[in-house]
Amino acid sequence: MPRDAVADPRQEILRTAARLFQEQGYDGTSMNDVAAALKLSKGGLYHHFQSKDEILFDLMNHAMDITEERVIAPAKMIADPEERLRTVIRRHMGVVMSERDREITVMLHENHPLSPALRKRINSRKKDYIHFLENLIAEVQRQRGYKGAVSPRAAAFALLGMINWIYQWHRPEGSLQEDGLAQQYTEIFFQGALG
């Protein structure tokens, strides 16, 4: 394990597990694989995580922490609703397109089997984010005197779809780069859902 990981071994385990899940699938990755990739003994790994399910749940939780820290918290410091929404779009896209964050946050959208109790806790955090977006969109629509037929709820799902779908197709070396794409998606959303 790299030296800086020793301070927070759980974090380093999560990051390595996320990479392995991406490369060989969640079910194709065993606890042994995770331990081996970290040069840990199996006992060493089980000291931190009792099961692969616990790793997956912690990964998803960590992904929601990233969303809160990098997207929601900075946005909430902005008073103007329209500017706040632009910040959410730009920052959420930044997370999705950041090589370091995406290997963790992409786990949120995999339909891996998680126990109903754990699944419920993750879903509740996802729902909080959707409500935050929905309320913000409603606020911007009011501020701009929006007269169109798009509801804040449909708009929130459309926006999340545009952004989260980027995981499926975006390659860092591709022709659509982060800044240009963020600008274009913001234009689509503002013209399309906020009049």
Next chain:
Amino acid sequence: MPRDAVADPRQEILRTAARLFQEQGYDGTSMNDVAAALKLSKGGLYHHFQSKDEILFDLMNHAMDITEERVIAPAKMIADPEERLRTVIRRHMGVVMSERDREITVMLHENHPLSPALRKRINSRKKDYIHFLENLIAEVQRQRGYKGAVSPRAAAFALLGMINWIYQWHRPEGSLQEDGLAQQYTEIFFQGALG
């Protein structure tokens, strides 16, 4: 097996496998599970499919067939580009929201491990659809004398994201129903990406 399936047992196997993959995950479903759900012997199942991978590949291929038959072919019969695009949006959303189609087409977006050769064949069909969309969007932008900054490529990915993300959140009993949602998504996309 229901009587009408006897005529096309492969189809019935695919549909049952898709349901099981949704309920218990791809890796959590064995060939035995598929055979048992169909009241087939294991030999009977292997007579039609040699492996679970073959089932998954056929499911994905079948999903692309559905897209071609229900979305692309009917759209291509429409001469006016704008009307053609509206038809694509409405019909693609119809597939995603149809209970019968979605259990098959959702498989397209799972990151299941498929051999590189098979993966390549599916990806090539996906790319054909993206190019079809991109060209159609470019045509509509020209027709409308679009002056905005949204490229047909970014617009195509935004639209696919909005629509394919519906798998993640839509429930048939929810408040956002198919007709209303198709209308709102069409409005977002036309106002947002086509001026």
